[in-house]
Amino acid sequence: MATRHHHQVPAPQQQRGGGGGGGMKQQKAAEGNNRRALGDIGNLVHANPRPAEGKPPPQISRPVTRSFGAQLLRTTQTGVDPSAAAAKLTAETCETGCCRRREGCRKACETEGCCREAEAETVIEISPDTGKKKGSTHSKKKVHTLTSVLTARSKAACGISEKPTEPAHDIDAADLGDQLAVADYVEDIYKFYKISENCRRPGDYMDSQTEINTKMRAILADWLIEVHERFELMPETLYLAFYIIDRYLSVETVLRRELQLVGVTAMLIACKYEEIWAPEVNDFICISDRAYSRDQILAKEKGILDKLEWNLTVPTPYVFLVRFLKAAISDQELEHMVFFFAELGLMQYSIVSYCPSMVAASAVYAARCTLNRNPLWNETLERHTGFSEQQLMDCAKLLVGFHSSATESKLKVVYKKYSSPEFCSVALHRPASRLLEESKGEEETPSST
Template identity: 40%
Template sequence: MPRQGSKKQSSVTKSKTNTYQNQEDVYKMKRTPSSPQGGPKKRSAFIDLTNTTKTHTGIQMKSGKTDSRAPDGKVICRTHAIRTDSKDFSSDEQPKKAEFKQEDSPLDGFSVCQPDEPSAIQEQKVPEEFDIDKEHAGDCFMSPEYAKEIFDYLKIREEKFILSDYMHNQPDLNQDMRAILIDWMVELQENFELNHETLYLAVKITDHYLSVTVVMRELLQLIGSTAMLIAAKFEERCPPCVDDFLYICDDAYKRQELIAMEMNILRGLNFDINIPVPYRFLRRYAKVAHVNMKTLTLARYVCESSLLEVELVSERASRLASACLLLALITQGLGGWTPALQYHSGYLLVDLSPLVRKLYAMLASPSNDKLKAVDNKYSHRVFFEVAKIPLVHTDTLEEALMVI
């Protein structure tokens, strides 16, 4: 006969097991979003182009040394104390802590190292007429003291992630296949109700991986879904789990293949996935222009449509966002590129005019019947039906782009 204590222990163990199972069920539960396109739908992005061959290679992950910075800008290198014996110290035998002198490091357990080079961002005074963050003074969530410096840093950082047209290095891919993949990723972002930043980052991750790795077409959807998983882990508070991505791919891939592709992508990008995306710049510049939500949504529509164009892969995120906003301002008859926008973006009207013309031609060209995700998304009343707004006449566009 088992003892009473063992019964209690067994009941506690069962209750813990049930609790963990319930938590896991909630975590893996399929989402039922209220997006314009309805709930998640299984779909293969390429139909006959996928599910033929599935290969992956194993990788070895290397750990890197991390560092942080002290308030004075010095690099703080974390150090770890290693015990060489297993002797326990009594209260009387505790070694006395060395008292820090004024010249010693103020942080216990850290060593202070001088940076190799001065910071590229210099503190600057924002002119009063261009200070759009003063209204949020004291709001720690808006970080008004650092907003300008943050976006200046992002502009510097985006220089590291400039791409060229890599499609000529992919013998088994073409730009139409990439467009189909991005169109499917737009649907994926809607079905899971992910942030727009997640979609843009996933597209950036996909392009950067394809620029350094030659892949076969049957792996293209696996790359796209894995890039969305990585971006969701980076951007979302509660990202979808692996099973959700396997489900949305119509079970075309196995769990091990998706995890192996995740490691391959991270290794191909040197684990540096904090890539500046145009969506962040677009929100910042729209705030500078004091536009309403409909105009911002129109600029988002233009920017999201540009994701399908491989010719625009090489554009800087900040410049693309600026051109999308300028085209939206012209379309809505709200003026042109103001001095405030020029100050915060760093671009003159002459810098943006060629790209605005490209975006205008993109919207004016006949749409592909196979690539309807963006148009359908922004034709819904939730997005003010901005996809149905007619384009301005070319004469009006050229007049607005004329440099005085």
Template identity: 40%
Template sequence: MARAGRRSALGDIGNLVDGRCYSSSNLKDPDRLPPQDPTKSFIPHDRPITRQYGAILAKTQLVAQNTGKENDGNIRWKAKQSRTSSPEKKETQNRAAYVQIDVSMDEKEEDGSEQSNIMDCATPSIPPPLSEIDEFESCEIEMEEAESPTPRIDESDVGNPLAVVDYIEDIHNHYRATEIMSCLAADYMSKQTDINHRMRAILVDWLIEVHHKFDLRHETLFLAVNLIDRYLSVENVMRKSLQLVGITGMLLACKYEEVYVPALEDFVIISDRAYSREDVLKMERSILNTLQFSLSVPTPFVFMRRFLKAAESETKLEMVAFYLIELCLVEYQMLKFPPSMLSAAAIYAGKSLLKHFPLWNKTLTFHSTYSEEQIQECAKLIEDIHRNAGVGKLTSVYRKYSISKFRCVAKLTDSFLHQL
């Protein structure tokens, strides 16, 4: 091992000028500037190279190379001199800072070099004073800040470790990139020979009632319906086994999302013992193998939570949004929309029903990645579904959201419809 006293010195790390290192204090003193190479333009600086400042430096070097003149000015030193000198001296310096460069066509031919169009007009050989540059850049920064799309919506959760504020944007970017796994062909039911979309609607409506009876989490319902749809889009299922697929999908979703999972016998009893324990276990293996154990898919629930936060929603809007999106679970036609669009459109329709204006803003556009025009079609279909929520036989969602636990938002939105 080499001794510390013989350790070799570091090489050039970007702080060398003409082979030597000069400190910031040296560069500020014009008498201690390094010797200049006439073929190079030395422009020392101790400030960040911003976009505007970099363009000025590049333009200055181009002028110095084409005219054969040396750029021996220290920009910061000259700016300091300009600020501290008398008014008469400032005027003299400003006149000397700009030169008129006229290059005739004869001189171009003699030199054998092509000059740019910039060289045919008055071009500054030395950048404007530093104070003017700083003033311009400060205005540019203020304009960029004014045009910044949205404020941060996670500042209130900075101290909450469960909110994972440092990673929340990456998590939702991943959700948006992988939500295609949750999407299904809008006509997948046409491949089934013994069931149709009306039977699917009856099954989902019944599962919503089971979900409410077992008092399960919101995410469990959305995942269960997703697993059922994905399985039906691949496997041909007979009518007598459709309810078995439903209770098994709910059981798998409970195992994935719930802390306390209902017993398997509870699902056998809820189906009026139409299936045995062995039937449920066999269907569980079939669903898992068919879906290749892919249970981690983004559902409308994960997007709904994020978008409600961006909308700065209160409890009433949250209940209305979940009421509308659960109505969409029953409807087969809503499968053509991705989960994120369903969530965004449900919030838009909910704000419209509650007359919360504006219905859409820059914050929601930024976090949902959807403009107001993009969600109009989906929101209109949701409003049509809502108008018929309490009509017909499939009314589990309407009855669920008509109780005090959910603020009776189903009846509340009905009163808004009567006012229209």
């Protein structure tokens, strides 16, 4: 095998003592003296560079622009040396002052003295033309066509005026800063309520029931209103409980002995849905005098929810009462009177056939008639309720009739409740004579014929 020879490189000898250090300093000083100063480090070359002795002049390097290339092409075609032409063009550029935009070229121009002072520019001001041509403004004559004349005459004959009608009172203007009032989309909410109130409404179910009648329902309603008052529950709970009862009786046949069980269970379901602190099952067992056991109430609760398909989010009359009272700009007396008529309507089976918004609007109208509020109905109420005064007459007459017969009825829970000073004793007011006379006249008309 061939042997590899390793050549050892001798290490440089280090100088010892102070003499070696002094020699290195002298060498660095000599190199510093021989170093040339930096010239111009701009990106442009001087127009007239100084060639070194015995060397050819350096080539001119300049960015070739479109105009610069065209000039070089012309000089090449005429037979002139391109290097000399480039140097001449660069010098001319410096003379025109265009190279002053760059710092390096400015120094070169100042060194060679090729820059000239720019001549003062003369600014010529042109005064605007303020003169106006005569006859430039002319008025266009209004032409009355046959169609416009006939339209105007038709509107005048029909009594139609083109003046815009005054907008209805904005009942939500005071609640714009209240986030809980949702004033921005409360109108859309009630439009949805008006559409959805006709879905899953209780129908006329008394004909399908074999053991119960309207009187039994009225007795149950009177007792449930008393239970609601004793438990001090929310008003929403009462109206939802009656919806559950009527809806369940519309789809299921109930025996007479189970009617109170249906009422107790409906109140329990409504409490769980609306109340913060709902009464317990034992509370309803005690309030019903232990007529039903805990297992019976819980079993009926499941049966009712299954029949209703667990759908309890429905617009009840109370939802519309709150809105319509706001539109009526009601005081405390009017508010109590409206709820008095609404609870009278809960007890009567004949009100079940009316939609919740109709019942609420009729209660407001009947209350205003009873308290002699003028006007009885206005544009704001008609706009927010969606009903005219004539549309509310039938239901309002029924409510006023319930008020007139409340003193003689055996079921007086609602009448006693609203006869107390706590509710401004609104039940003690005389019934609206105007609506009573109209209802009596309608009853006498068929008999006379």
